[in-house]
Amino acid sequence: MKLLRIGPSGQEIPCVLDGEGNARDVSSLVPDFGPETIEGLVDVLGGADLAALPVVHTSGKRVGSPMTQPRNIYCIGLNYSDHAAESGMPIPDEPILFNKSGSTFCGPNDPILFSPQMTKLDWEVELGVVIGKTALNISKDDALDHVLGYTLVNDVSERAWQLERSGQWAKGKSFPHFCPTGPWIATQDTLAGAAELPMWLDVNGQRMQTGNTRTMIFDCATIVSHLSEFLRLEPGDLICTGTPPGVGMGMKPQVWLTIGDIVRLGIDGLGEQEQTVVAL
Template sequence: MKLLRYGAPGAERPGILDKNGSIRDISSIVPDLAGQYLTPEWLQKIASADATSLPIVEGEPRLGSCVAQPGKFLCIGLNYSDHAAESGMAVPAEPVLFMKAGSSICGPNDNVVIPRGSLKTDWEVELGVVIGAKAKYVSEADALNYVAGYCVINDVSERAFQLEGTGQWVKGKSADTFGPTGPWLVTRDEVPDPQALSMWLEVDGHRYQNGTTSTMVFGVAHLVSYLSRFMSLQPGDIISTGTPPGVGLGQKPPVYLRAGNVIRLGVQGLGEQQQTVVADE
């Protein structure tokens, strides 16, 4: 299934993409795509519904984040060896963990807003993993059974805020609109191998990133198992799994986002995003 949320910011409704590409409203089945409603039991209720009997959503509504209000927005840094190299950092011996603020999450096609004082706002196409069952001390062999599905994430980053001051990376990762998520939550059954997905990103039509999840240092199953050692993962939590090479920081000379740029990105089978970059007022 391809699940989504549509409507004005703060008033999104849950939907499903039918086989003809039309959006069908599923609010009669679930109130939203969040938390407990992403567990196997609720996903089965959605899957069992007759999609042809559900209301069609007319027009082309705005899409919100495909997951509402995740309890945790976990991110993995330097998870592609060639991206670590372009960043001038060593390949980590174990996953590098940081978090983005939940308030950074926005719809897949919403504007990306450059924060005040930013000169180094950057892009990162990533595979997002959405948790569907409480995971605590799970084995790598069982880890994917705790996944509800997958989505596209643009881990927008302000490099000066992230790397040139003191403290952790979270400052450079958490500005409003720095977490476009979606367009869809594609359920696990439609992604038999999360380590075999191509991914790409363009700015103003120039392709900067062209990679594959097969080159991750730590795969999805390892990440879910690893993170569950340190905290319980809850339904609706999101893990953003790292980016392949081609970010602005790695260009020679570096290239950063400016107002008016258009970002397009996608992950195989998970859909595409498009954002226009604007300056904060």
Template structure:
């Protein structure tokens, strides 16, 4: 299934994509696409619906973040060996964990706001997973049971804030609009193998990232298991799993985003995002 949220920011309604690619409203069946409805029982009930009987969403409706009321937005850095090399950083022995503020979350096609004093704004196409049930001390073998589905994430970053303003990355990761997620939350059964998905990103029509989740170092199941040793993971938590090479920081010379730039990105089976820097 492809679940989504549509409508004005802060007033999104739950939806689902039918076999023809049309958006159908789930109003009356679920209150919203949040952690509370991502358990196996709830998802099975939605699978049983006859989507042709559901009302169509208004044409041209804004697509919001694919998950609402996110409790934690966790990211894994340097999780592609070739991206670590282009960044001049050593591949970590364990996952490099940081967080993005949940206030950074926005819709997949919303404008990206360049922060005040920003000089090195960058892009990162990433595969994100969404937790479906509470995970505490789970093994890698059972971790996939805790993943409700996957979505596209653009881990927008301000490199000067991230790397030149102290030792913590979070300052360069959590600015408003720095976390577009969606358009769809695609359930795990429809994605299949998450470690074999093509990924790409373009700026102003030029392709900079052209990679695959095949080169991911720490795989989604391992990441869920690993994180659950340090904190409980709640339904609706979003975990973004790293980016392949081709970020602006890694260009020679580096290339950074400016007002007016247009970003397009996508992941196989998970659809695309399109943003403008303002």
């Protein structure tokens, strides 16, 4: 299944895409997609007759985030060997964990906000993992049983705040709208494992990133199992699993986003996003 939400912010309608690509309103079956409803969601929706449900016409309408705000947003740094190389950092021995604040979470086409204090605004196309049921100290073999599905994420970053100011990476990762997510969540039955998915990102029509999830250092099952050793993953938690090479920080000379720039990105099976950088 592909789960998405259509409508203005705060008024989104939960939908499932049918075989013809029509968005079907499933609000009669579940009030919304979010931390409170995600566990068991596939069972609730799996037996539904989508053809009997209302069509939500998407033309000209906002596509919201594919679920309500998660309780936690976790991120894995330097999870592609070639991205670690362009960053001038060693390949990690185990997943590098950091957080993004909840206020970063937004729809896939919502604007990227530019603050006057920003000087090195960057992009990162990433595979997002959405947790489907509580996971604590689970094995790698069991990890994917705790995953609802996968989504597309832009892990927007302010590199000066991330790397040149004291403290943790979260400083440069947590500004509002720094985590555009969606357009949909593809459940495990649609995209099992997400092990080999081409991904890309353009800035102003120029291809910047080209990659594939098969080159991740730590795959999704490893990441979920590893994180569960240190914390309890809960339904709806989002894990951003790292980015391939081609970020602005890694270019020579370096390239940064500014007001008016347009970012487009996509992952096969997970759709596309487009954001415009706008003044705060």
